[in-house]
Amino acid sequence: MATLSTPLISIPRHSPNPPSPTATNELFLSYPPLSSIDHCTSIKQLKQVHAQMLRTGLLFDPYSASKLITVCALSSYSSLDYARQVFDQIPQPNLYSWNTLIRAYASSTDPTESILVFLEMLYRCMESPNKFTYPFVIKAASELRVLELGRGFHGMVIKASLGSDVYILNSLVHFYGSCGDLDLARRVFVKTPKKDVVSWNSMITAFTQGNCPEEALELFKEMEAENVKPNDVTMVSVLSACAKKVDLEFGRWVCSRIERSQIGENLTLNNAMLDMYVKCGSIEEAKRLFDRMLEKDIVSWTTILDGYAQSGNYDEAWRVFAAMPSQDIAAWNVLISSYEQSGKPKEALAVFHDLQKRKSPKPDEVTLVSTLAACAQLGAIDLGGWIHVYVKKQGMKMNCHLTTSLIDMYAKCGDLDKALEVFNSVERRDVFVWSAMIAALAMHGKGREALDCFSRMLETKVKPNSVTFTNVLCACSHAGLVDEGRTFFYQMEPVYGVVPGVKHYACMVDILGRSGNLEEATELIEKMPIAPTTSVWGALLGACGLHGNVELAEKACSHMLELDPRNHGAYVLLSNIYAKTGKWEEVSALRQRMRDARIKKEPGCSAIEVNGIVHEFLVGDNSHPQCKEIYSKLDEIAGRLKSNGYVPNKSHLLQFVEEEDMKNHALILHSEKLAIAFGLISLSPSQPIQVVKNLRVCGDCHAVAKLISRVYDREILLRDRYRFHHFRDGHCSCNDYW
CATH class of the missing domain: 1.25.40 (Serine Threonine Protein Phosphatase 5, Tetratricopeptide repeat)
Known part of the structure; x- marks a missing residue:
């Protein structure tokens, strides 16, 4: 490694008259600079001692030099740059000095330097790396998370007959855990002959950080059974595992175990307990702990703030925010x-x-x-x-x-x-970047392009995950690619090693249902290895609405309401199917059930951004400052569309409209029509009108948007709950398949 071109104190590499061993030993005992190193409290004082050691020749003694290097690199006022300059002045640094520098760099912001110093040591040092060298260099590899590098060090350890050293093995467990290779971490842990508390902590932490909280807690129970006394580090990892597993009951037991065993409560441990309570949803217990904590830092304050915010108690969250000693970006x-x-x-x-x-x-x-x-x-x-x-x-x-x-x-x-x-x-581009691009193409109706993107992803050797396949199946659904959807769905596990989950089954039911394959969709649900959720039955119910299958719709709705009795979507979909098939008595009965249960349909809401401000509209909204101009524009639109042959599709009054006096105007008052009208009066003709709706766009609004795009020569982009509709020249990108 290159040294600084101008040393801090320039001296010749080899002293012309180095002190004899006998003289050096006498200096150890009598010369003040060496004994005063431990009393230094600043770099300035250390430099003075350094200068005296140079004048007396003490720096050329390996023991004296290593003592100076240690303080330069590891003291509370250490300067790693200065330590390196001192190190480069030593003609023949001993192994202890090399280890000290490797250790200091391993804990620095640039652990790569630790590896480089280690490689330089192999070339320059007369001694071989020992049991103190490897834990430090393995730590550096852990920080860098380079699996092959650490495995190389592991091989060197075995060749050096150090494979049974507990400190080295603990470092390797930590290293493999940091790299995400939990199998290798476990194998090293199991082969550790005399496990100490650090061994157990390393493996528990590896499981916790590797998102295997159940395994972490099981290992902790094994540790207890082996009568290994846990320390505060153990408990921090165990509490983190409880938080990830959302296991409040065991988390409470751990907190009581800490109290019983008189493990000294420190700030880190208290913050871990606080985090566990918050993540397990017990804000009351979190608040009690927070109030009795004698010492709090920004982590403590941010954690309790997060607890109130995640629980929806924003008034209390803002109170905590205002009381924080400092509001950093994390808050x-x-x-x-x-x-x-x-x-x-x-x-x-x-x-x-x-x-x-x-x-x-x-x-x-x-x-x-x-x-x-x-x-x-x-x-x-x-x-x-x-x-x-x-x-x-x-x-x-x-x-x-x-x-x-x-x-x-x-x-x-x-x-x-x-x-x-x-x-x-x-x-x-990692798997999430590719998956996001596939999803983007899918929601815009570019099914074939989405599948091409997936193929390119595979060519770059990026392994797809469950999110990728959800997006691929959505692309097939939006574009009506039934055969392709089947192929991908049934290849997921055998070809790609991704076990289909509920979302994938819901997508596949949607693909089959939309295309009219209701029998195959029903059979798929019946053969599911996991219990179908409301999303799966909802996909089938939606397909029944498209194809008018009342009997199957009733079955799907019944299953949805068993799982979620207050699912307003199930009532709305079934009511619309009844109305389409003329079963008005059933419609009335279903609506009465909703009234009795005080279940209300989610109101349609559409948003449009104009000049950086987002404007929102509800059905029949008259709260907007420009509502008169908007309704005037709606009247104009209605007249122009009528002259172009538009007839309102009354079947779309099947959407729930509870206000009796609005029923005759319900279609024209839909939120997306209000947003489009506002866009027409607020945006220049060259600007596309972009509307976001929280629900699925109804058929009449879809037809109206197509006509407006032609009559007014405007581009309209309407995003509903499921996908994008690009309207241009009287056509939609979905080809009326949505």
């Missing part, structure tokens, strides 16, 4: 992500705008990913595009998380070309 991220994940994207964006006004702290990757997800929900492409520009201007690394979020945002905001541009601009 802002908690609020933004919790609003976004709970279906409150407008509130999430409001918090982001507030963060922008404060100008500190700066948004990080987590902030932007959560905000992009909120933009995607609302169709807020202006803000989403601004974030994309911000990422470029700040020189932020376009990692896979940001890439996936940008693709998803652009796709859900209607700009498929921009999503493709982002996808094509990045070099590294």
Whole structure:
């Protein structure tokens, strides 16, 4: 490794008259610089001792030099750069000095240097690496998560006959766990002859961090059975496993075990207990612990803030936020992500705008990913595009998380070309980036292109996961690719090793049902190895609505209501099927059941972004400041469409309209029509009208949007709950298959 061109203190590499061993031994005992090293409290003092050691020749003694290196590299006021300069002045560093430098770099921000020093040591040092060398260099490999590198060190350990050293084996367990190879970690753990508490901790932590919380807890029980006394490190990992498994009962037992065994409660352990309570949904117990904690840090405050936010108690969350000693970006991220994940994207964006006004702290990757997800929900492409520009201007690394979020945002905001541009601009594409692009093409009705994208993914040797196949099957469903859907579904496990889950079965039932293969769809449900959920029965019920199969619809609806008695979607779908087939008595009876149970249909809501502001409309909405102009435009639209042969499709009054005085105007008052009318009066003719609706678009609104696109010569992009509809020149991208 290259050294600094100008040493801190220039001396010749070899002293002309190095002290004799006898003289050196006397200096060990009598010369002040050596004994004063331990009393140094700053780098400045250490440099003074260093200068004296140079003048007396002490630096050329291996023991003295190693003592100085140790303090330079590992003390509380250490300077690794200075330690390296000192090290490079030593003619023949001993093994202890090499190990010290390797150890210091392994714990630094650049563990690669630890590996490079180790390789240099193999070339320059007269002694071979020993049992103290390997734990440090293996730790560096753990930080870098380079599996082949660590396996190479493992081989060197065996060749050096150090394969039974517990410290080295513990390091290897930690290394394999960090790299995600839990099988190898377990094999090393099992072969460790005399396991100490660190051995158990390493394996428990590996399971916990590897998303195997059940295995972590089972191993902890084994540890208890072996009478190995756990320490605070053990309990932190076990509590983390409880949090991941959402096992509140066992988590409570662990907390009581900590108290009984008198394991010293420290801040890290208290934060782990706090996190467990929050993630297991017990905000009351979390609050009690938080209140009695004598010491709190930003992690403590952020965890309790997250607990209130995730439980939906935003008043208390904001109170905690206001009381925090410092509001770092993690606290802002908690609020933004919790609003976004709970279906409150407008509130999430409001918090982001507030963060922008404060100008500190700066948004990080987590902030932007959560905000992009909120933009995607609302169709807020202006803000989403601004974030994309911000990422470029700040020189932020376009990692896979940001890439996936940008693709998803652009796709859900209607700009498929921009999503493709982002996808094509990045070099590294993991399975989530590919899956996001497949989903983007699928939701825009580009089924064949989505399957081509999947083929290219396989060519690049990226292994598909369950999300990938959900998106591939959705692409087949939206494009009516029945044979292709069957092929992919039945190849999932035998060819790709992905076991079909509930979402995949729901997609396959949808593919078969939409195409009229209701019998095959029913047979697939009956043969499912896992219990069908409401999404599976809902897919069948929706298909029955398309093909008018009342008997099968009743069966599907019955199953849905058994699983979720308050599922308003099941009532609405079955009621619409009854109405289509003229069974009005059944319609009335079904609606009465909903009234008796106080079940209300989710109201249709459509959003449109104009000049960076998102406007929302409900059915029959008159709350908008421009409602007079909007309804005037609707009257104009109705007149122009009528003159072009449009006749309202009354069958689409099957949607629940509970206000009697609105029934005659129900179709024209649908939220997507209000949003389109607002777009016509607010956007220039060259701008596409982009509408996001929370429910499936009804057939009449679909027909109206097609006509408006031709009569007004406008491009309309309508995103409903399931997909995108691109209307242009009187045609829709879905080819009326949706």
